[in-house]
Amino acid sequence: MTYKAPLKDMLFDIRHLAGIDEIAKIPGFEEAGFDTAQAVLEECAKFNEGVVAPLNVDGDRNPSSWKAGVVTTTPGFKEAFKQYAEGGWQGLQHPTDFGGQGLPKTIGAACGEILNSANLSFALCPLLTDGAIEALLTAGSDDLKATYLENLVSGKWTGTMNLTEPQAGSDLAMVRTRAEPQPDGTYKIFGTKIFITYGEHDMAENIVHLVLARVVGAPEGVKGISLFVVPKFMVNGDGSLGARNDVHCVSIEHKLGIKASPTAVLQFGDHGGGVGYLVGQENRGLEYMFIMMNAARFAVGVQGIAVAERAYQKAVGYAKDRVQSRPVDGSISASAPIIHHPDVKRMLMTMRAYTEGCRAMATVAASAYDAAHHHPDADVRKQNQSFYEFMVPLVKGYSTEMSLEVTSLGVQVHGGMGFIEETGAAQHYRDAKILTIYEGTTAIQANDLVGRKTARDGGQVAKAIAAQIEKTEGELSKRDSAAAKAVAKKLTAARQAFLDVVDFIAGNSKTSPNAAFAGSVPYLMLAGNVVAGWQLARSLMAAEDLAASGEDKAFMEAKVATARFYAEHILAKAPGTRDAIVDGAGSVTALAIEAF
Template identity: 50%
Template structure:
């Protein structure tokens, strides 16, 4: 049974990560404590009552490919509809397109609760949020007008299509092709693998963001462009038209996150999927990094959510499970295992790692928010660099902690933890993907050392250490 740790979330936002500093900035007057606590309270209720009960359901009843379309786990579609109707998808979106324009700090806090409820379910809106940000920052006015409102409302969802069979983390090897049609659109052809929610039955349309090469593109990552490729074409009046040349070639059978369909996507099997350029030709990687940086913090929050869920269940088990007698015990029978020093040590380790992950993720979100609202260029630069520095740390540290805490949770459960019945094993299976995708944690180390530590001649990291 999951209960959102609201008091700890609010404390971390206010006393650790710097929410008050954000609230004090010009233009943030409506970001009151009452508003924040009301939103967090409703998000907690939805996580506890609607999402968390689906976690085991999704694990035992994975998404399936049936007649060329993906059918999600029982209850998934209904829960997503309730989530969308509650306005949760619009939390941080641009108000011009129906969003609420709320800060990343609030977004990260509610996503912690939803990931603790079910990481597999929450992956879908996580990817959509990244797609929205990429189109907001780099899309043409026409693309924004056509896609943003429906993506921000959650009526449609978005994906990220990078990986190919021969090109995992090394995008130099990317082979997907894009050929100009002559009317401003492009024919996209190729195959992408490991596409989270590449297809599903929860919404009527899926907007794929696809990396591909133009015929005259330079070699390497300098020759990659980004395209919006919808599952269904969108008519001028906003209604859906014919299906695009996009098909699901398969759905992976995975160690964990069973409820999240991980798809192999084929573009152009019947002559070419039609897509539209996002940003500039051969500058797609810059656009995709907007989405990936959003996703890297979001994946760190996945590690945090899993850690919190694993800790709560381990604590409850240790208070209920009786085995042996504690030192100095005066009971006639056995004591709860929570009284034993080794169990106490393990629980404290789980708790402390979870709290550290929460602090780092929330601080990263705070820096992203400050970079947007800081009053002058120097402060904006400072906070943008701070966010850049914290992003690989938030991603790698929090996902490593998610795996560690979930593993310790199995240890607390003992032999019962190794048996699927208790649910402890699912947390470890689900958590294990997070150090791998959105840039492996080894790649995060390279990013930190080679790109982020040297920023401003090392002043940024010195400032963080001093702080």
């Protein structure tokens, strides 16, 4: 077995941090209590461990290939995706109206992690389809919904997001793809899109491209961008597939990682114009695209957790197996498995603590999403919505940045063998590097955190979160255990550092934007660090209580030990990050551009 889903930890988070039984009280989620979560996750683990995970290495060695416009995926992918669709996994979180299972994101996020741990490249196809479904659900006409949603939800068709153009990466104002209105209400689409994940492949009967383009005569900048559905094959009135549309894959990229996932250059309109259908209203494309983006950003954060988990499992396996040198404490008088060496433990604990911390953060964020979208009380919805929105850049930015460190440590634990491709640790290191880049780089997440999520409300949401953290500190301090007291101390210092930075960011974003934005990514890292540490502190308390009541003592003690490690080694960085942001704002931009 190359991967085993960490079901215990996931279910612990779902139950004790995210409060699944509270979510099951929300109308529509009555069936989605703990037992359902457990049953779904076990089924999900079984499928992914058995079918998807074994294809991960194959995908790296034998990536998707392009020939004359046709993309052939890694052998086994097509069949596995068929099973994925047949198992109903694509529809997990989508409405029952269109054939989905309507489960909460709290459960869906955990399933997403399992799928991504099993195979990051494979998982990208459903990830993008989820985004397309969200966009159509929110902004599509009834006609578009009727035509496309059921087949997307069932996994018969897949979806893509077409944003990037050679001159328009993070800067969508520069999108040039052109949409010409036709007398029949459709549009003809002309242009080139790059970096289109699963923009062409052989795993589904049709591909539904969601495309940003500019209607002729539209305003300049982001206010002139519209969103279109451009199917690979036209769909007839009876739902059957018609002619090939004028969108073609002219090449796929040769990448550092996630090699099995085809990254397409798509050419629209070289043969008269691709037929496009407007989603929602003209010039509101960016707004709709953000629906997709926000779903995708959360999902990419989960990818970071997923690849970190898999790298951790691989490193633990090697460290228990590889025998080198005697332990420094003399506990074993012969050469021992390297997991006995303190620095190997330090590396594994770092990997584990980051992974569990980010998983806890993402699970709690997912439950806020569920409450924000489905709770009957409008105030509860609003409060959860603002919490969730604050969490999205943290889940995306922090979990992916930590995955770089974790996958690097994963190689390091393997020593020289880690550098040999056949070992497999290096694949995770290569795969992870895209996660801090796509769906908005870490800097783009940090801009969102600084601008929309902190400065706009003067830091109110941030301070409300800090107040909740302070409450946790109080609960920790009342406990007798040394672990709880140690964590409380670090959490207090970290929360104070976070508040200092919130004040600094909120105070400077208008008057000294360079100073505020110079600290944007460190602020994101600090905020993610504090929130993940906070959730682990909560898990420490739950675990102590459960251990006391006799439930799975070994597991609960490990939760406590991991939370304490996180606090003492990772949360401990928070004051230094604050100092860098506050004291060091000026030195970031001091050097003249010509001096570089």
